[in-house]
Amino acid sequence: MFAYYLQLGLRSLRRNSVLTALMVLAIAVGIGAAMTTLTVMHLLSGDPLPGRSAHIFYPQVDATPAGYTGTPPHPMDMLDYRSAVDLWRAHHADRQALVADSPVKLQAPESKGPPRMLTMLSTTAGFFPMFKVPFQYGSAWTPADDEGRARVAVISSYLNNRLFGGADSVGHMLLLRNTAVRIVGVLAPWRPSPQFYDVRGGRYAQGNTASFYSRTEDVFTPFFSSLQINDGHFQQFSCWAMPKKPGHLVDSPCAWVGLWVQLDTPAKIHAYRRFIANYARHQKALGRFANTDTRMMSLMQWLAFNHVVPSNVKLQAWLAFAFLAICLFNTVGLLLAKFLRRAGEIGVRRALGASRGAVFSQCLTEAGLIGLVGGLGGLLLTLLGLWIVRHQDTPYADLVHLDLSMLVVTFVLALLVSLLAGTLPALRASRIAPALQLKTL
Amino acid sequence: MQIRPVLSALRKHRLATLLITLEIALACAVLCNACFMIAGRLSAMHVDSGVAQPSLGYIKLQGFDSATANDLNARVNSGLRKIPGVQSVSVVNTVPFGQSTANAGVSLEPSFKHNAGVVTFYTAGPGAAKALGLHLVAGRLPRPDEFGTINKYVPDAAQVLVTRALAAHLWPGENPLGKVFWGIGTHFRIIGVLDHLSQPDPAGFGPGQAQWSVFVPAMPGPQLAGSYLIRVHRPADLDRVMTQARAAIRKVAPNVVLDLDQSHTIGYLRHRYFRTDRAMTELLVGVIAALLGITALGIVGLASFWVAQRSKQIGIRRALGATRGDILRYFQTENFLIVTGGIVLGMVLAYGINLLLMRHYELPRLPFVYLPIGALVLWVLGQLAVLAPALRASDVPPVVATRSV
Amino acid sequence: MLKMTHLSKVYRTEVVETYALRDFNIDVKEGEFVAVTGPSGSGKTTFLTIAGLLETFTGGEYLLDGTDVSGLNDNARSKIRNEKIGFIFQAFNLIPDLNVHDNVEVPLRYRGMKAAERKQRIMDALERVGLASRAKHYPAELSGGQQQRVAIARALAGSPRLLLADEPTGNLDTQMARSVLELLEDIHREGATIVMVTHDPELAARAQRNVHIIDGQEVDLAEEPRFHADPSAAGSMA
Structure with missing residues (x-):
């Protein structure tokens, strides 16, 4: 079943390629900004003597x-x-x-x-x-x-x-x-x-x-x-x-x-x-x-x-997460638009026997797919962001790198963000009543 | 314009409307605060150092012993003066945007019951006040006989100059001339008031303390050596003079260490001092641009969806006699209402964020002037973003009304 | 009132030219109730969209209320639609986001009418169709017949010279269809000019006059005797 949803998701994403690109871009930029600052925060607020x-x-x-x-x-x-x-x-x-x-x-x-x-x-x-x-x-x-x-x-x-x-x-x-x-x-x-x-x-x-x-x-x-x-x-x-x-x-x-x-x-x-x-x-x-x-x-x-983490770094993290939140709202809005635009199709699917859960899963799969691609883009942007930080004239520039844990966090965050963004629209889409054709506009 | 029907249509799309309103609110809040932070950084970067920056260079030496200080001062002085274009060479303990060397608490009474604040002491030899280009607003510059010998950090009971800002802090509303204050184990009497002379680290202290400087005339000697102010006749010569000065030091004082980090023109030191502020400003501008871009994309996306979803409806309206302009204005009005809702919410949020930042990052209160600016920016952005979808909507032909869905 | 002479409408694609209407002639006098009939794909709907100024035509002449409409720009056409024509669609075409009152208000809004007059006209129109009590309801809360009556009220509210109806009962069951048709006949009796497109012979028979379209051309009804087959239906009109 999941493979079918995946196939449907891919087809749907291809159909509105501009809208898809916008959503992927929004997630990628949001994740990139958030992960760059989070990585710097993580490196600067870490334990200098782990275990001791x-x-x-x-x-x-x-x-x-x-x-x-x-x-x-x-x-x-x-x-x-x-x-x-x-x-x-x-x-x-x-x-x-x-x-x-x-x-x-x-x-x-x-x-x-x-x-x-x-x-x-x-x-x-x-x-x-x-x-x-x-x-x-x-x-x-x-x-x-x-x-x-x-x-x-x-x-x-x-x-x-x-x-x-x-x-x-x-x-x-x-x-x-x-x-x-x-x-x-x-x-x-x-x-x-x-x-x-x-x-x-x-x-x-x-x-x-x-x-x-x-x-x-x-x-x-x-x-x-x-x-x-x-x-x-x-x-x-x-x-x-x-x-x-x-x-x-x-x-x-x-x-x-x-x-x-x-x-x-x-x-x-x-x-x-x-x-x-x-x-x-x-x-x-x-x-x-x-x-x-x-x-x-x-x-x-x-x-x-001693408030060791510089306040500029903390401020940047705040900014990045506000930015990510805006990207999130943006994606929720666009996904909602995307799913409801297919209300007719979904209504027919429901009439043909798709359960609410099935519609919900299908929509969420599509959102997750966007998150995965967005996460990949976000990873590239994070690498770019860290490269920029490394070339800044700060004492900690040479410390900045992406470690494995942050790499995992990047993908988890991207998936989480897009699933979070997808839940509301998917719920809304799953409430569409079954119909063989659209009665109203 | 037809606001009520637009509102009632929006009520039927509550979720999407709420989302875009929240996005705009958040964008508005971040926009206002980011603009405010940019303004704060810019004003910090425009601090008036009070010195003739384009004509000044600084040479700092390390790795010598105080026993050889007088000899070093004499050799460096004569070596640097020989460089063509040099107007004067004077000994100073530091310069604006150089290393912070002599900060100390001061008090208005010898017992130090109340610490009146931490100030910077510039100790400087003869000629330095003139070379720095200090602007006196009251009193007089020190006479040649007032350059005392330094005992530890400053000459005892020195006759000093203070900045207007420091005088106003220590003696609000009073004439500071002749007043006395205590600090670093001695006391000081004020003979003149300077327009401006910033601390070497003007942002290193609390707000409003950038100008808390005391200018102490002192004779160069074991405790005032190895740190030189070069003034050139023509600013255009400064870079050449500095290059020659660094070379000259290696010749006249081969055994000392030239501090390459500090030995630069004041202009360069200032530029370097504000590099993080500049980077942060650029970052904030970038964030604002990206933020507005994403928000605009959101508006375009949602408006496009609405146009597509309502194309039949638009066709009906057109069939019922709506002109293209009517349809265009419908979507513009809708966008205006949504953005306005977002702005109202955003302003509340902006103040909330500001209060939070005030608590944690010692930021001042967000002035009201940023709110209309943020609102205007978002209104314009919203109208621009909705234009393309709205134009597409106005192109929906009325015949769409007769098509079955 | 509505006069088309030698009117043609061609749809061009890269490969073919399709004549939706070819040398089409019709003359509807003021106060007439005309049914335009024909099988699917004959050009009925094209005729209606052109008559309602929803689309332009390719050749020939169209006089609406004595005005040649061929040279008018989009805004002028919008104005004519708004002031002279009332539409009744098969699919009702109510705006789902707006309640009954606001739906009826739409054409009046575009006419720039004062609020008091709008209100009066809306209430009059809704009373006329017997739905004054449903003004606050949304289309989704109404039955099909009620929705079509709202659409008729919307068409009537602007006091148009010409009512264009496209299969007005096509989406309704017999009971509801009858009440809608009776409403249209009442409106006609009060002096409105009505042009109705339908493929339903029974419906067409209730009009004063029938125009039959086949392959984009009008056909003389005398040669189509079966449309006169039911004299009782024709009689009920009188």
Whole structure:
């Protein structure tokens, strides 16, 4: 029976080829627009650490100094140096890492190129295993290197390609500002989306959060080593008072260090919350903190709190779905027109014994056929749309691609939309009374 | 025109009428909001930076130590001045549409009980105010002896210029000259008011804060180095001068890193700054065009169907004495009524969407002026779209009335 | 009232020319009730469409109410249809989207009549056909005979000089057909000119005069005696 409906549908679609083309076009354009934005949304709002993000937390304390009279938002998005180091040294989590960014001048003595400015991530050994960072050559530095202020570095695969043509550069030396460091590890290509461990301040970004999707830093150095290597070039997230020397933030009244911890069990999560609360109370008792506010969000909570998906992207998704809705109404109207135009034929079919269900199925088959063709067109338009997004000057342009799940979603959406669009007209058509000929006009 | 019979005919086609009305309503709502967003982006893109943009270029250096700053400033200054066409070279911490470097909260009292807002501090050496082409509306420019030495970020107790917008925010209705405010660990006294000087990141803050800038005169030194404003005599020379300037830097300061991302003409920096706004505007225009196209197709499709369905009826009307014009006007009236219904519904929807967007995307309220514009566009679109089917209808010969179906 | 001389109508396709009417002559006087008869395909309907200005003709002359209609443009023809001619179709041809009142109103609308006069005429016409109480009904809610009576009311509302009827009882059962025919005869008695096309001899016999068409040409009825076969039917007309 379905084959018969399919045959009828195809014939009917061929008969009104212009109307059919209009409907297919409307669905294709609607699906194309919706899927392009949905794919971008999907890529930007995804989990950067699938399966692990629920165990990753970002503890914060309100380090507002006692006696501070202003009104900052508390707690701030980052920690002051002393709190960060205290919490890190306590080693109460399964894994933990400090993070801070700074611009650094880099030279590779062997490659003879001009010096270049890069962003350096100052972190601790726990960073690499905690975030499952993949290595191509060598490995991370050891916890002993952290405390020993070793002059070592891990570089990105991108930088390794630029400086060493992709060869194993472990053991080679780099000049960071005026300090020689030895490469101990080269990362395999690693492109978390977003660059989650550097996300902060999204609340104040007016929705312009595209920069959260930048590439990772190119140089990773032990936190305490880099404080010496790049002294005077660190940047604060915010300060309660001016640091004594700009760019030197150790023990300054500034928030500028992030702490990430891995907590594997609910009991540990609970214990860590208690730990930072105790720490804050203790610091207040010591007269260092004015308040005892603390906060600890999971990775995904933290991303949501920072509104990581740029508002332009969200706005585009809204627009696309409004557009799809208009295409849907359009298709419903046209299908209705198409089916009712055949009222005579349907009446005769009914007289010849077609049940309501049969007429309904026949009409819905035709609608589904339009959806399938429209979905194919929509897929092509989605690919075109994503190609356009990829060629835009945004940090996330290189992330944009159509994965298998979105491909399936495209077709499901197209079919769903056209079946949805077909239901009402098909219902209406199935209500046509049987008749051997048309009595009225 | 015969509105009542048209309405009663539409009542017999409730479903199709409802669908097309809803489509038009949705199109109207999206159209109004998209136009409003376009207008918002366009006005953001027209922010007055307050500087003589066509004559200005910017050179930014990195990777030097503050110990060598004075030497670097001197070498770059003399190196850049030698380039033919250069009128002046001055040291500034940043430029409009450059990197945002010195933003800080300010307060009207030293205790900082109330934060009066976050402003940008432009610290700039001698000659910069003139080179930027700043337009003073009150007070005076700093005297040579008012360029203090920077201690940390700005000179202590500096005599500064603020923009009109910032002055109006801090001291509404008062004369700002001589007033004092506190921030970044010191206080500032106002000696002049600027017409405009936008923040480096004018859209980065809330609405109305694009001009919250303070111009602080300061002596170049360890904390004010490596960041230069070039002004040329003739704007036509600017691109050549910038190319030569980049080359000159490699010669006079081979060990520093020229920030290729930032070292451009102000015009280019501005162009690049607004690229996402431009892309979004283009996208919105594209969406509007596609939207109107699809809606027009819907109208054409449905009207064609109605014409085909009623061709006998049209024949009867013609047989009963209707002229071609009568038939044409019938379908035009019908379309007008449907579109009007859609517009009425669409306006309600437009406000609903706007309220939603206001809540989530900090958009301002949709001004009423967009509603008649949206209505007019859709009316015209509807009439154009229905014209072809209506003309076809008016071509139905009256003899159709005698044919059995 | 309606005078056609040497009228011809040719349908041309790429391969053939078909004469639907050939050297056709008819002269209907004011106040006459004429039946045009003939077998299927003889050209009856073509005659009617030309007489009603629904189509143009190929050759000959057609005077309607003394006016030569051959040179008129579309708008002028629309105006004549609207003011001088009333149509009654076999399939009633009521507009299903409009109720009875609005259907009868259609020709009056196109005449640009004032609302009060329209209303008066519609009510008069509906009373004339005995359907004043059904003004708010839609065609689908009426029987075939009632629908045809509405169509007649619509034709009458504009006070046309000429009523053209195309198999007016063709879609009706005997009972309903009779009442419609009686209505037409009443209207004729009141002075209307009626031209009725039919292939039903019984119906034709009730007209004052018959014109027979075969292959697009009128044929002298004297040579077709069988149409006079039923004197009782003819008698009922008097």
